[in-house]
Amino acid sequence: MKCWCLPGRKIHLIGAVLGAASVLACCLVNAADNVGAAVEAVSSAEQSNAATDFVELFDGKSFDGWEHGGNWRIEEGAFFRAAGGGSLTYKRTLVPDDFELRFEWKVSKGCNSGVYYRPGQVEYQVLDNVGSPYGENPRQAAASLFFCMAPSKDATRPVGEWNSGRVVCKGTVIQHWLNGQKVLDFDYTDPKWAEMVKLLTIRGGDLTGRGGKLWLQDHGQPVWYRNLRLREIPSDEPFNPSPDFEPMSIPPGALAKEQQRVQAMLEAARSR
Structure with a gap:
């Protein structure tokens, strides 16, 4: 580095000092870059290791490991419910007791579907929140634990766009x-969640159940699924639930309809 505003030998002295400072700064920057690269490499390795824990349930090309009644097709790398005929069930293994499931879903206008992951009526709801009458009740809306627990917000994308679940x-x-x-x-x-859990019990769900089959619901409308992955969660893996979770509130009109449905379920159970 040079100083053009000062005459004589001071130029060389200042230039030498500033030059040394510049070299030192470069060394520090390079060292920081190396540390950052090392941290990034470790982080990438951890992510890679975590990714290998997942089992791909769908290869995007075949129904290998799945069973259905002939009403599902594969369309552009996704399962597509094309007609009535029943749900699509994964047959290769049961869902582990402690697990993580990832998938993508897309709905048609007015669509209602769901991902069942434990025995009985335990369902991640898949829904067109705007076009389906179920959408008026958050406890039956997309990403709810259907007929049990509402999500904290509506984070869905418009009909025709892919959502990640x-x-x-x-x-x-x-x-x-x-x-x-x-x-x-x-x-x-x-x-504090006892009343919600009771609702699911009335519907036929048992949250204590384990070892269920994974299946994708056919509820009568076109729906798409892709990139389904499942992993078992090790017992020693850190897990941090959120104590401040609050579900969306249920509008009075939707709540009244829900109560009517509950009464019908109870009467049907008594008559059996």
């Missing part, structure tokens, strides 16, 4: 994610 279950805690946001997180043994 994620289910994490460990012990007695259930988490649902939608488009990168954790929208449901509760411990079903917590007394």
Whole structure:
């Protein structure tokens, strides 16, 4: 570095000092870059290791490992419910007790579907929140634990766009994610959620059940699924539930319809 405003020998002295400072600064920057690169490399390695824990459930080309009634097709690397005929079930293995499931889903106008991951009526709801009448009740809306727990917000994308879904279950805690946001997180043994859990029980769900099949619901409308991945969560893996989770409130009109449905379920159960 040179100083052009000062005459004589001071130029060389100042130039030498500033030059040395410049070299030192460069060394420090290079060292910081090296440390940053090392940290980034470690982080990438950890992410890579985590990614290898997942089992790909769908290769994007075939129904290998899946069973259906002939009403599902593969369209542009996705499962597509093309006609009535029943749900699409994964047959290769049961869902682990503690697990993480990731998938992408896309709905048609007015569509209602869902991902079932434990025995009975335990469902991550897949829905067109705007076009389906179920959307008026957050406890039946997209990413809800259907007929049990509403999400904390509506994070859906418009009809025709892909959404990312994620289910994490460990012990007695259930988490649902939608488009990168954790929208449901509760411990079903917590007394404050007892009324919600009771609703699901009336419908036929049992949150204590384990070892269920994974299946994608056919509820009568076109729906798409892709990039389904599943992993078992190790017992020693850190897990941090959110104690401040709050589900969306249920509008009075939707709540009244829900109560009517509950009464019909109870009467049907008594008549059996």
